Amino acid sequence: MLDPLATVTEAFTSFLFGKVETTRLPVRTSTGQAQAVYLPTAAPGLGDSGVIIGREVYSGKGYIYDPFQLYGQQLPAPHWLVLGESGNGKSALEKTYVLRQLRFRDRQVVVLDAQGEDGVGEWNLIAQQLGITPIRLDPAAALHGGIRLNPLDPAITTTGQLALLRTIIEVATGRGLDERAGFALKVAHAYVNDSIRGRQPVLTDIVEQLRHPEAESAETMNVDIDDVRAWGLDVALVLDRLVDGDLRGMFDGPTTAGIDLDAPLIVFDLSHIDRNSIAMPILMAIVGVWLEHTWIRPDRKKRIFLVEEAWHIINSPFVAQLFQRLLKFGRRLGLSFVAVVHHLSDVVDGAAAREAAAILKMASTRTIYAQKADEARATGQVLGLPRWAVEIIPTLTPGIAVWDVNGNVQVVKHLITEAERPLVYTDRAMTEDGDPARELAAEAAAAERASAAIEAQLADEAYGSSESTVA
DSSP states (O other): OOOHHHHHHHHHHHHHHOSOOOOOOOOOOOHHHHHHHOHHHHSOOOOSOBEEEEEETTTOOEEEEOHHHHBTTTBSOOEEEEEOOTTSSHHHHHHHHHHHHTTSTTEEEEEEEOOEETTEETTHHHHHHTTOOOEEOOHHHHTTTOOOOOTTOTTSOHHHHHHHHHHHHHHHHTSOOOHHHHHHHHHHHHHHHHHOOSSOOOHHHHHHHHHSOOHHHHHHTTOOHHHHHHHHHHHHHHHHHHHHSTTTTTSSSSOOTTOOSSSSEEEEEOTTSOTTSTHHHHHHHHHHHHHHHHTOOSSSOEEEEEETTTHHHHTOHHHHHHHHHHHHHHHHTTEEEEEEESOGGGTSSGGGHHHHHHHHHHEEEEEEOOOOHHHHHHHHHHHTOOHHHHHHGGGOOTTEEEEEETTEEEEEEEOOOTTTHHHHOOOHHHHSOOOHHHHHHHHHHHHHHHHHHHHHHHHOGGGOOTTTOBO
């Protein structure tokens, strides 16, 4: 039975407001509308496979990056450029990134460690905790059983050997070899390779042949022997520095046996070499070419080649040419090249501008820490960063950086775990009270804790698959 009061009420309201009944329509929105309203949270991520770097500052989302997982449509090249002034977190990022990558069993890392203190490189503690002995290149130690790398190692192709010899000379002189000097070097190299049997050819053999070329070598080229000797004299003087000069012992002799190229982490400690001397780019060229022919192999491993003070490579047109080839073919062989520099202005001026631009173009990932405003503008112009990112760079605090992954630009805060902190913290000289006993005790305790943590990480079977696991 109908309620009389309800009937009267309905009739009265219908008379006043009409009979139309209103309903709330469902809320609908497009992806474009959502992005317009929620830009930070709507920005696409880089996937969920790889290593955790930290958090996106604006959205709070976890930031995961791995060049091997992204390579292809999302990332045309797996190479990475890290920029920023000292004290903003570059070293901490490098080290945590490597430690987290090593949790994947198919990853292998080589580091050229050009910085250090107390007679050892910055990566010494990490290598120590992983049970790895750094390959320390030291001119003083080389004369007494230290590490040697032979530019004429038979593992390097003859073409690679000749290119490396040319690069050493061109870096040392600061100019390209002219045709006559190049011819004399080519003749000496060919004779040494063809005539020496039963041992590795060494630089002393090349120097001796340049000073005293064989008559038959000149005759086959229809050139007078005295001309060949004159053309090769300057080349011999340059190479003599590696034989009898301040770099004596490191490169004049067979490659040291027993260098473990199968270890998960290989550290070349270059901290005993003057970073501002001409020796550093020469050294990096020799190490790079030697690794190209001995370390990089067409297997299933993914390899990371991290170079600190990489301006020695990028800013030298001759060394850059060698590394360009390595980067081009490295992509096919599963190699990610990581270059760490302070300022882009270090590597984009002068004669090296073209070679520097070519290497920078191959780096599809760029991470930029705090820089001064004028440097940030120059960096943004060279790298093609959006204006908002350029304006933010001078305001960044330590540990926060602008990440540009093939046009996907985010502001990311790097996160460090307590287990990683003792291994990646590199500015203790500026922050500790200087008590040696306290420093040693604290370092020993931190190393013990870090060692246990790393061993647990490396043994964790949950990180055994690089295809589906986040480290």
